[in-house]
Amino acid sequence: MVNAMAIDCMHSIPQPPKESPLVFDASVLSHQLNLPSQFIWPDHEKASVHVPELQVPFIDLGGFLSGDPLAAMEASSLVGEACRKHGFFLVVNHGIDRNLITDAHALMDDFFELPLSQKQRAQRKTGEHCGYASSFTGRFSSKLPWKETLSFQYSAEKKHLPNLVKDYLCSKLGKEFEQFGKVYETYCEAMSNLSLGIMELLGMSLGVGKSYFREFFEENNSIMRLNYYPPCQKPDLALGTGPHCDPTSLTILHQDQVGGLQVYVDDQWHSVTPNFNSFVVNIGDTFMALSNGRYKSCLHRAVVNSKTTRKSLAFFLCPTSDKLVTPPCELVDNLSSRLYPDFTWSMLLEFTQKHYRADIRTLDEFSKWLQRKDDKII
Numbered sequence: 365m366v367n368a369m370a371i372d373c374m375h376s377i378p379q380p381p382k383e384s385p386l387v388f389d390a391s392v393l394s395h396q397l398n399l400p401s402q403f404i405w406p407d408h409e410k411a412s413v414h415v416p417e418l419q420v421p422f423i424d425l426g427g428f429l430s431g432d433p434l435a436a437m438e439a440s441s442l443v444g445e446a447c448r449k450h451g452f453f454l455v456v457n458h459g460i461d462r463n464l465i466t467d468a469h470a471l472m473d474d475f476f477e478l479p480l481s482q483k484q485r486a487q488r489k490t491g492e493h494c495g496y497a498s499s500f501t502g503r504f505s506s507k508l509p510w511k512e513t514l515s516f517q518y519s520a521e522k523k524h525l526p527n528l529v530k531d532y533l534c535s536k537l538g539k540e541f542e543q544f545g546k547v548y549e550t551y552c553e554a555m556s557n558l559s560l561g562i563m564e565l566l567g568m569s570l571g572v573g574k575s576y577f578r579e580f581f582e583e584n585n586s587i588m589r590l591n592y593y594p595p596c597q598k599p600d601l602a603l604g605t606g607p608h609c610d611p612t613s614l615t616i617l618h619q620d621q622v623g624g625l626q627v628y629v630d631d632q633w634h635s636v637t638p639n640f641n642s643f644v645v646n647i648g649d650t651f652m653a654l655s656n657g658r659y660k661s662c663l664h665r666a667v668v669n670s671k672t673t674r675k676s677l678a679f680f681l682c683p684t685s686d687k688l689v690t691p692p693c694e695l696v697d698n699l700s701s702r703l704y705p706d707f708t709w710s711m712l713l714e715f716t717q718k719h720y721r722a723d724i725r726t727l728d729e730f731s732k733w734l735q736r737k738d739d740k741i742i
């Protein structure tokens with residue numbers, strides 16, 4: 365009886381209002397002068413806008429794609445040089461239809477300009493890597509990225525579902541997104557084919573032959589991500605995408621004309637100037653492991669600005685989930701023994717979605733995590 369009264373009294377005491385959950389609604393936040401503290405990055409990671417430009421080669425794929433062996437040799441040697449140095453390069457004459465790129469950008473605007481509640485029909489669930497995310501408010505509690513993303517899977521497996529992208533987007537967003545889905549299905553297929561061409565150049569430059577990595581990734585299970593960075597009134601305090609190395613194998617990025625991608629080379633940040641005709645390509649951690657550390661997966665980030673929304677389209681090439689990531693024997697000898705353990709992409713993906721937020725140390729932390737798991741089993 366006494367207890368019941370006590371409980372009753374407690375209920376009659378007015379409780380302070382529960383803190384409302386943080387929501388990243390760009391239509392509100394992009395005008396706000398005071399950023400919620402969760403978006404403020406620590407001093408040593410804060411953005412600097414005035415940085416030198418990255419000296420990165422424009423690699424002309426025209427000759428290689430039309431079957432000229434000399435042009436292929438030339439392109440592969442440039443690719444090799446960039447990958448030994450920092451892992452970033454630009455490709456031009458890549459054969460991707462410019463109307464497809466324009467459509468992909470235009471449709472991004474249509475999607476991200478929808479009211480938040482409509483975009484949330486595709487809300488990404490905890491532990492999953494696909495769907496819509498407005499920042500990562502429910503996922504992380506600090507150093508939140510100033511961005512919205514829409515991610516989905518693309519499959520080039522033999523048994524693949526030819527309409528995976530379209531069906532996924534329509535199932536989440538409704539039948540009226542059929543055209544939207546078709547465009548991104550076509551875009552992903554084009555990116556997958558371009559990646560396989562680049563894999564030939566990587567194989568040639570590493571001395572394992574042009575087919576080795578092409579065949580390795582022929583059946584890929586990749587990720588497409590649309591990055592939308594709204595204006596931010598305090599761009600020096602926030603970051604669009606925090607400093608990280610891509611855990612994936614190869615990234616093909618198309619950025620709009622605004623600029624914001626920065627790469628950390630020779631102990632400083634460098635910008636990568638936008639160019640409509642080129643794609644930015646970079647090696648990810650999985651390829652660094654496949655090449656036994658010969659090719660670099662390099663630290664990069666995206667900064668934001670106070671005036672203009674920025675967009676980028678990132679295609680992340682990934683192996684099929686259970687394919688063993690192990691370097692070819694040509695890249696393992698007495699002088700350079702194995703740098704990373706064998707793993708599968710599904711393990712590394714799980715690590716980044718459930719155990720570790722991808723950053724500069726992902727591959728090393730993942731290797732240690734695998735080791736600890738193995739130790740437990742023994």
Ligand SMILES: C=C1C[C@]23C[C@@]1(O)CC[C@H]2[C@]1(C)CCC[C@@](C)(C(=O)O)[C@H]1[C@@H]3C(=O)O
Nearest residue numbers: 509587605606608610611612680716721722
């Ligand atoms: C497998 C992945 C994890 C992230 C997306 C990606 O497909 C490749 C890059 C990763 C990411 C962009 C690296 C920076 C941190 C991150 C959380 C982000 O800001 O988006 C990363 C992605 C993720 O959703 O875990």
Ligand SMILES: O=C(O)CCC(=O)C(=O)O
Nearest residue numbers: 591605619625666676678
């Ligand atoms: O938007 C950009 O320029 C870079 C984004 C990025 O690094 C990523 O999505 O992994």
Ligand SMILES: [Fe+2]
Nearest residue numbers: 608609610664
């Ligand atoms: Fe990245």
